[in-house]
Amino acid sequence: MNGQVKFIISQKHSSEQIESQEWKKIDRAFKQFVGLDHIKDALKSLAAWAVVNQKRKEFGLKTEKQSHHMLFYGNPGTGKTTAARIMADLLKELNILEKGHLVEAERADLVGEYIGHTAVKTRELIKRAEGGILFIDEAYSLSRGGEKDFGREAIDTLVKHMEDRSGHFICILAGYKREMHGFLRMNTGLKSRFAHILYFPDYSLQDLNTIAVNMFYSKDYQLSRHASERLLRSMREMDDVSGNGRFVRNLTEFIIRSQAVRLLKCEELTKKDCMMISEDDVVKGIEKYKKEKQDQ
Ligand SMILES: Nc1ncnc2c1ncn2[C@@H]1O[C@H](COP(=O)(O)OP(=O)(O)OP(=O)(O)O)[C@@H](O)[C@H]1O
Ligand SMILES: [Mg+2]
Structure with a gap:
């Protein structure tokens, strides 16, 4: 190959190109992620850019210094942590990240109790995230305490390492919309350090x-047609849905438990019985969910 590295693109036949293996991986990674097309597009393009940059390096071409740090904001349960987890796995699969693990952190993991403690804690956390993603939830809590608070030191240490160690780890700051806007306003230098600032709208x-x-199917359950229609109707009638994936997860778990109670009252069970969710399971599950909510 004359010392040259080949960019392998699988081809159907000589004139018709089909997608590269890398693109297939990128596309596949987000298949289970429902909606949020603008988020998927942004994350896919970031992954594609990282792969091509790596290829360019192999070809001896000029490459940009890449920084993939990101900021995610949106209401609870809108998929921020899930998107970060998908991205970590994908970048590992593409050999962009060495380990592809996700280190989830919050204020207490970064901020210490005495002078000098915070920088040490933050550095240790970043070290743990090397080769993966450092995901800091409710990032604004770092700047809540004002000038004298050690949170400031955590932000400064973080920003320094985001630059110095860029390429070795990815930092994602996450949080709710209003608080995140305030946080960026208070830390004007911060915004420019993120490749993507992504808003996760309500579903x-x-x-x-x-x-x-999808949650039912991924757990080997099936909904009868009536169950499926009832689920949609009930969700429409509920007023605390608030665009939230976490709510959906809870609801599915209540429905699955209702099915379990119904099944154990039968004498014999088939594989199909164990899979099927009936309309009645949906109704009972939702009733239980509402009751528990009321009691809270
Ligand atoms: N687009 C999506 N496709 C499939 N499942 C999703 C999607 N978004 C969220 N979920 C599901 O909803 C649940 C909550 O999502 P997630 O924890 O990612 O939300 P979050 O934005 O991080 O919430 P919080 O701000 O409260 O931490 C998870 O169980 C996840 O599987
Ligand atoms: Mg989260």
Whole structure:
């Protein structure tokens, strides 16, 4: 190969190109992630850019210094942690990240109790995230205590390492919309350090329903047609849905437990029985869910 590295693109036949293996991996990674097309596009393009940059390096071409740090904001349960986890796995599969693990952290993991403690804690955390993603939830809590708070030191240490160790780990700061806006306003230098600032909007009812159905299927359950229609109808009638994937997860778990109670009252069970969720399971599961919510 004359010392040259070949960019392998699988080809159907000489004139017709089909997608590279890398693109297939990128595309596949987000298949189960419902809705949020703009998020998927942004994350896919970031992954593609990282792969091509690596190829360019192998070809001896000029490459940009890449920084993939990101900021995710949106209401609870809108998929921020899930998106970060998918990205960590994908970048490992593409050999962009060495380990591809996700280190989830919050204020207490970064901020210490005396002078000098915070820098040490933050550095240790970053070290743990090397080769993967450091995901800091409710990042604004770092700047809540004002000038004298050690949170400031954590931000400074983090920012320094985001630059010095860029390429060795990815930092994702996450949090809710209003608080995140305030946080960026208070830390004006911060915004420019993120490759993507992504807003996770609330899910539509249709998306929530798809998330629910996918959750059942991924756990080897099937919904009868009536059950599926009832689920959609009930979700439409509930007023605390608030665009939230976490709510859907809870709801599916209540429904699965209702099915279990129904099944154990039968004498014999088939594989199909164990898989099928009936309309009645949906109704009972939702009743239980509502009751527990009321009691809280
Ligand atoms: N787009 C999606 N496709 C499939 N499942 C999703 C999607 N978004 C969220 N979920 C599911 O909803 C649940 C909550 O999502 P996740 O924990 O990622 O939300 P979050 O934005 O990190 O919430 P929080 O801000 O409260 O930490 C998870 O169980 C996840 O599997
Ligand atoms: Mg989360």
